[in-house]
Amino acid sequence: MMLIGLFCVLYFFIVAVNTGLKSKFPVFWLITGTMIIVSEPTGILLNEMQLPGMLRDGIRLILFLVLLCFLMAEMLILSAMCKKYDKIPDVIIVLGAQLNKNGPGKTLKSRLDLANDVARLNPESILVVSGGMGENEPMTEAEGMRAYLAAKGIAQDRIVIEKCSRDTYENLMFSKQILSDYGYRVEMLQIGILTTNFHIFRALRLAKKAGYGSCIPMPAKCTKVLLPNYLVREGFALIKDLLSGRL
16 A cells, blocks of 8 residues: 555656646645555554444445446546547537647647647648636637647638637537537537547537537547546546536
């Protein structure tokens, strides 16, 4: 257990070096690691507390069920990570991520580089870049995304911005409204959902909930060293959306 705790603390610093601490989630690794290091294994703690047998067993059952739910969520996420697209649709929604003062963060850059590639494969395609302005961001993610793609040579009249959303569900809902304003019926079209691979499962489920028809998953690669961090964060996000009724 001590080694697991030390690994969690070390991984916190690895994530911090690679992404900075603009996202609050990496602190999860520091807190978890610290708690493991300063505590004894759960079973020993429960025995030392001299709790009644039924209460102790109940706590263990709850912990087991929580862990089981989390592992099931991770399996769903992993099952969608390797989905591949075999054609480039006419409409592609590019979901936003962290935007830094000097440009897109690593996750967002990966999405935009893929968007740039697929846009060149289908010159008729329209890109909807979606994302509002979060904490410590110099402008809305959508505006930063359009600037990045324009600098890559993508014509600005092919880029539609959605700059009010704060999360994935709003990305898709607001983008749907903008597309409707342009005369598109999203429930009747195949629309590409371009996001990072760990995010594909939840994005597709949210798109279905938002009333989209057939969606084509377009997964961008994630930096390998950061993948465990994003998988855990995405697991919590998936469970949160399930409990809130969004999925």
